[in-house]
Amino acid sequence: MSRRPHARSSRQLGYSLVELLVAIVIALFLIGGVIIIEQTVHTSYADRTGLQKLDDEERFTMTLLTEVVQSAGYYPDPATNSIVTAFPAQNTTVPNQAGDALTFATGQTLYGLHSTQSANGQTYSLDTLAVRYMTASGDGIPLCDGTSNTSGGNVVYTNYFYIQTAPDPDPSKPADSFLYCALEAGNAWAATTPVQLVKNVEYMQIDYGLHVPTGQIATPGDYAVNVYVPAGDMTATDWTEVTAVRITVTFVNPLQNEAGQPQTVTFTKVIDIMGRAGGN
Numbered sequence: 001m002s003r004r005p006h007a008r009s010s011r012q013l014g015y016s017l018v019e020l021l022v023a024i025v026i027a028l029f030l031i032g033g034v035i036i037i038e039q040t041v042h043t044s045y046a047d048r049t050g051l052q053k054l055d056d057e058e059r060f061t062m063t064l065l066t067e068v069v070q071s072a073g074y075y076p077d078p079a080t081n082s083i084v085t086a087f088p089a090q091n092t093t094v095p096n097q098a099g100d101a102l103t104f105a106t107g108q109t110l111y112g113l114h115s116t117q118s119a120n121g122q123t124y125s126l127d128t129l130a131v132r133y134m135t136a137s138g139d140g141i142p143l144c145d146g147t148s149n150t151s152g153g154n155v156v157y158t159n160y161f162y163i164q165t166a167p168d169p170d171p172s173k174p175a176d177s178f179l180y181c182a183l184e185a186g187n188a189w190a191a192t193t194p195v196q197l198v199k200n201v202e203y204m205q206i207d208y209g210l211h212v213p214t215g216q217i218a219t220p221g222d223y224a225v226n227v228y229v230p231a232g233d234m235t236a237t238d239w240t241e242v243t244a245v246r247i248t249v250t251f252v253n254p255l256q257n258e259a260g261q262p263q264t265v266t267f268t269k270v271i272d273i274m275g276r277a278g279g280n
Contacts (some may be wrong), residue, residue, distance in 0.1 A: 004030050058267050061179060061249055064197065067142050068131050068159045069245050073109040073275040074141070075134035076154060078203075083107045086134045087156065088213035094182050095189050096143035102130050102158070106218050109133065112206050112231035116222025121264065124250065128162040129229060144181035145195045146242050151185075163204055167186050168198070177202050179249075200252040202264055208234060209244035209270070221275050242275045 016021075075086035084107050094100040104113055109132040116123050132157045135141040135149040142148055152153035162183040164177040179201040198228035207228035210218040218241035228246050229238065249270040255261040 028262060030192040054251060054254055054265065057200065058249070061198050061201065062247075062267065062269050064142075064144065065129075065247055065249075066269070068144050068161075069129075069247075069271040070131075070274045071091060071133045072131045072273050073075055073133060076136040076139065079155075081134070083109075090187070090191075092158065092160075092184060092187070094194075096162060096180065096182060096194055097164055098158070098162075100128060100162065102160070104130075104132065105236060108210070110239060110242050110245070112139075112234075114231040117203070121180065125230075125248075126163055127204050127206040127208050128160065129158045129204075129245070129247075130161075131231070132156060138251070140209075143183055144197075145183045147183075156187050160194075161204070163201055166278070176200065177252075179204070201249060202252055203250040205248040205250075206231065207246045208238065208242045209246065210238055210241055211243070242273060244270055244272045246270045 032097055048219045073083060073087070075083070079182050087104070087107055087109055088104075089106045089108075091100050092104075094102065100113055104111055111130040112221060113128045114127045116124045117126050118124075125204040131144075133141070134154055135143075136154050137149050137152045140148050143157055144161065149155050149157075162180055162182075163177060164176050164180050168174065168176050176199055178196045178259045179198040180194045181197050182189060209225035209228050209229050212229070218235075218238045220237070220241060223243045224240075225243050228244075246268065247270075250264045250266045253262055253265045254261045
């Protein structure tokens with residue numbers, strides 16, 4: 001008896017179209033998850049980097065301002081110098097865009113200018129600060145541009161802080177704001193181009209600590225601060241009676257493009273004048 005050959009199935013084994021589509025959808029879902037995770041990590045890293053940079057800029061700014069302001073009125077060798085002989089009256093013009101004019105009376109070591117700027121419906125201060133002190137060659141007392149006295153003799157320095165904008169290297173971007181330092185040695189500015197200290201400093205408000213029992217006239221020789229006065233309200237007598245300086249610096253917020261974040265971040269510090277703090 002003959003056998004009939006077993007019929008082979010003509011059906012090919014493999015994935016159906018539906019199975020392929022399901023696999024593609026799952027793969028796209030996994031890839032999308034990886035992309036979202038990568039973007040989250042990248043954003044988180046950028047935020048941490050921006051906050052770290054802001055912290056560094058704030059620390060550097062306040063440290064430099066503190067070192068300079070604390071030295072206001074300092075002079076070496078009090079046996080041969082006095083506040084009057086060390087700091088004579090002086091009128092000078094800063095080599096910045098505004099050409100700020102500084103006027104110092106005899107014995108005056110602090111001076112400031114007050115101006116304002118409106119933005120986003122608010123008014124901000126664009127104050128400036130000038131600090132005078134005398135240093136001896138090689139004493140290491142820091143100046144606002146990061147140098148110190150190596151001239152071989154005593155020199156009176158005027159450290160001038162102000163905010164100014166400068167073009168961004170990318171012409172398609174708006175101008176950047178900087179905290180600048182201009183340094184005058186004796187009666188000559190150390191450089192015609194002031195030094196850019198910190199980027200993204202938008203505003204600076206400076207108030208001067210005085211003992212004022214009534215009105216706006218400081219009590220001579222009284223170092224107990226009971227009021228902080230802006231530069232625009234300071235009198236000629238007030239400038240020689242400053243015991244402390246309150247500085248408020250406003251920086252661009254690196255997280256300003258995120259929901260709920262303000263455009264700026266503000267830091268405030270009160271700095272005592274070494275020559276007066278702890279007095280009467």
